[in-house]
Amino acid sequence: MQEGTRIHKKLQKRMGSTYLAEVPLDITVPVTYDGVSLEITVEGRADGIFPAKDGSSMTIDEIKGIYRHVSRLKEPVLVHKAQAMCYGYIYAKKNKLKNIGIRMTYCHIPTEEVRIFEERISFRKIENWFLDLVQEYAKWAAWEIKWQEERNRTIRSLRFPFDYREGQQTLVKGVYQSILRKKRLYIEAPTGVGKTISTVFPAVKSIGEGITEKIFYLTAKTITRTVAQESFTLLAAQGMRLKFITLTAKEKICILDKPQCNPQACPRALGHFDRVNDAVYDLLTQEDSISRDMILSYAEKHNVCPFEMSLDVSTWCDAIIGDYNYAFDPTACLKRFFAQETENPYIFLIDEAHNLVDRAREMYSSTLIKEDFLKIKKIMTTHSRKIARSLERCNKELLELKRECEERKIYDSIEIEPFVMKALRLSSLLEEYLHSRTDSGDYTALPDITPGDPAALPLDNDSREDVLAFYFELRYFLSIYETLDEKYIIYGDYDPAGAFYLHLQCMDPSGNLDSYLKRGRCAVFFSATLLPVQYYRDQLAGREDDYAIYAPSPFSSSNRLLMIARDVSTKYTRRTPAEYQRISDYILRFIQAKTGNYLIFFPSYRMLEDIRSYIESSSYCQECVNVYVQETSMSETEREEFLSHFEDTPTKTTIGLCVMGGIFGEGIDLKDSRLIGAVIAGTGLPMVCTQNELFRNYFDEKKGTGFNYAYQYPGMNKVLQAAGRVIRTDSDRGAILLLDERFLQNSYQSLFPREWFPYDVVTADSMGKYLSDFWDR
Template sequence: METLFPFDKIRPGQGQFMDDIYRCLSTKKNYVVHAPTGIGKTVSALAPAVRYALENNKTVVFLTPRHMQHKIVVDTLRAIKCKNPDIDLSVANIVGKRWLCMLPDAKRLNSENLSEMCKKLKGADKCPHYKKIFKKSGDLSPAAVSVINALKENIMTSEDAKDLCNANGMCSYEILMQYLKESNVIIADYYHMLHPFVQKMFLSKLEKDMGDIILVIDEAHNVPGRARELMSSHLTSEVLDKAIKESDKFGFNDISKQLRKLKNDVGEYCIKHTGKEDEKLAKKDFLVNIVKKLYDDFNQFVNELVIAGDIVTNERKVSYIGGVGKFLLDWCGPDLGFVRIVKTNRNIMGVLGFEVCYDCLDPSMLTKNLFDKLHSTVLMSGTLTPVNMFMDVLGLDKLLTESLVIDSPFPRENRLILIKDDVTTKFTERSEEQSYKIAGNIVKTINNTYGNLGVFFPSYNMLNTVYELMSQFTIDKEILLEARGMTKGDKKALFKRFSSFVGTDKSAALFAVVGANFSEGVDFPGELMNAVVVVGLPLERPDIKNQALINYYEMKFQKGWDYGYTYPAMNKVMQTAGRCIRSETDRGVIILMDKRFLWNPYRGLLPRDAQIYISGDLSAELSEFYRI
């Protein structure tokens, strides 16, 4: 089995990429690779990983954060199978249970609540789709075996598998879970390996030792943030209100009284403790002591909430009482690597509320244990620099990890990066004059860019401030605005409107926010976005949580500002800039609109292989580029 690479031509950088992965798998090492768009990351990872897995009876689990990327992986595996028809390739493509479940309202539930509902329905023999899969003996039914055989014979997307199962009246999630143990390649979401609760169920169905799994993670720059989210827990006054109503409805009178007192006492503490500030650091004991005043035994109180929550979920899909119990359990977790914060806020009706936060600072508390148990892990992304930061932050053993930084394979002359050093969004220098200068530079860019472009701001406030100034200028494109809180339908409609200008004599400028809906995870191929403007540096607000993150990484690595503040902001910048060039024939301009991009360390984090210039006459520079 010399190679499984399915295409005739190997792109620059792909050969070393594939050789390195196979060698790392052979020595049980991890591999971190920064590979820009155009390298062909998916096939470069899959070809050697699948080859090694088939040779050594291992299983490849390929994680990707977006459902649309599953199709790319499926197509790549189909190409590998087509080029190598004799290999025994069995592929399971799974997504979250709520996207596969045929029951009404499944998409509204989180994974734990949906799993609890499924468990109860199956236990009561009330799920018709599940019943068709098994005989009374517990063995698979002949119809289920037939469906699983069809999955073996064809590399299917999760949508294809769902349609096949639905046509046979069967639960597609359960069929895919039964098929897992017979698969040697599994395409899954981050949740399946990162979420502790989901991971446990996933691995039980896979029936493989962790040491027999090769994990490939695409868009791996998302892993630190995703892991922190999964390890964090919040409790709000609104959730307590819902838990109280739930207690009243189900006749839990004692719990209702205790939750009312809990809400009152926590609210009083938050208001008093925060004073004139919106948020303050808190200690574990404050909440534990409040609970102990209500109920002598903290653990017993939590247990009663959990039991009441179980009773509620026999009739409802979600229990807020159970949610309060889970939060109190989380709150008593580790101190190191976490921060506890209390906040006060007013809702849209002006009612004062509070939030109690137990936030994870250190994603390695989740990922290190995972990576240490696996055969090998491959982490890849187009924005995975500096690679040492990702190794540190995720807890990878540097003695067992190799890395590679690949330059862009696209023609250098197709991408121009301009830095406008006459403006800044630096907080201490913000003014009406600065906003007007920024607006003027954006207008020059809009009027001298061929076709569509994207203009990305560090915040919605900045976006709205600049947009309000647009009426003072003459603009030859339609401006489309991303808004805070857009629904999936809203985003789809806006993207469709933006796309509709391609191939016409009109064009548009999309005003959006870095790190929101359109700066990452959305492809703008061909002439869909011919220029990208990044206005300012998307540095996180210096709030208590971010300061705690800086302090934590200073203590752990002596790199607090780098790991907690600067590098994450520049990764967002480069993710956003990457919307512009998606293939070797694309041409585009990236304009970084802030003088700080010339400062260290920001300048040193820009692509080493790009042509970067300080902009003088922006209109002339753009006209010259698009005339070539």
């Protein structure tokens, strides 16, 4: 943008005294479409206006600074020309001209070489074109006006679809008051309260009252997006008209095996923009609930890209359901909504909000690997000696940082500044290179390439993918560097193979999240495990006057048995064969009490495998139990197959050996007899590693709570999530066994939800009596 501004000013100064630069223009046009009368205002700023040489008329000049070499332009880009034509019509109309000149001035930013396209258009022709254009906008404006009237009418008469459960009405009121008062609300609400409908309903009502315009329902997992869809569908069944869409990642919705957004690879890319408006209008006028399958269907009908179409559709939708990154990720957020750092009438509903802490730290951090610079240098040596030299300079700076780092070293920003300056230069060179060369272009036509030069050959597909990925990583690193503050640390370390990594690590994401949350009116964070709430408020951009609500569980405490083993531990110092035998003994006695389905959670795959052999070697397990084990990197099909073994009313006991914090630790819904018990071995503490120790040291220094922030709170969240799999409905009954004596310490019990009291302290011998009494009841 800075380079473009420089080029504009430089060219404008060359044009002489009769050249008027940066001329503001506007016009308001009355129009009627589909029975709706409205006015459309078109306004902008022309780069330049100057008289023709004979003085007979005027010319509009539109300047574009580009990285693509101007020698490869055959004609002006049509959308650029359309911009100039709008200015041309406005100026000709106001000055009663018979014709107007339209000039496109393209400047190649690196070389400042200029190419001009110019034509003169009669007023009648440009007026017809402009009024046709206004009619296209009127079509959408008229539709939107009518839609909003219909939507708001149905919402105003909408009522909550259920009788309120205990605590539910408090949630609904709390959300609505937070919207009215522009607050952020933090809700800890156990399973069964109905968090989703209790947040969606008041958010929808606020749209009907004209307080807000758009709902962003954000979550980390696919299954919770489905729950959100169901809530909107439920309200639609009550008579609500609302357009809501679920966004799907490009990789999952692309028609190709691997996204390649160019006409050579994708049959829908060529002419996509000519067809997509009709596709979007067709879908919006026919459907309210817009799912992935629906997007695919309409995209196929109109031969357009389903992912880009879904983004265009979202512009017109009232509610958007999707991943956190659509609102908070600097590289993936929806620029059409969040490009401007101003408050908008949006509501953020953030489900499973406990997941956002780690996700946000990840979003706002960046890492570069020294060895990648050498890999890209090897590719670029025969294609651009200038870029190869720049890569080598960056590598030398990283080598200096590496020499100072034995195992791990924290740097200050001044120490890495020499590297950053060279990386900025490299980023500019790579950007210029990638813009000016295409997969199949004739590079010998470029002024810096001579026939026979190896650089005239295009990069092969794999090499181009590698260079492009490296460029994006470098650019992201530099953008994060620009945001560094006291909530970051810079450090270097090594991977097991000895590669040197340079990290910009976000330690506290609250500041970054706050900058995005300010672009909405209200944010509601909710989860079944948002304890301690002060920790999550602190990390998720809570302010002193923001609200927090704890909703009581609607389920009877008699439906749950919670036991804590007092003589077993999963501490590293206690992980011996004897302790593993004791843990497996607890597990076997627990599942023998009643035939049914159980999940057993361990703190790591290593411990799972260590204890698995003890369980599977027991005679009871071999004769009476089906054992299924969570594997690393399971596909969706494999996950579904794993869960399919947990059937209703089983005649044989089934156990699943799982890892806390994994894919089966949260977000799964095994209701009624599909799951009747869970054993949680350990307090879920994250592994001791470089990053967690850095978190511990950072929060020790900032708050004196390093162990809590780095280990205890994230660990207990995994425990609470795992235990939450057992009781999902008011008809569920189940037992939970916590296997670690540390659960009896005050520091852990202070993190227990209210519904975990009272609990029973047991040994392997005494546990059987508690279980038999519970199941007999």
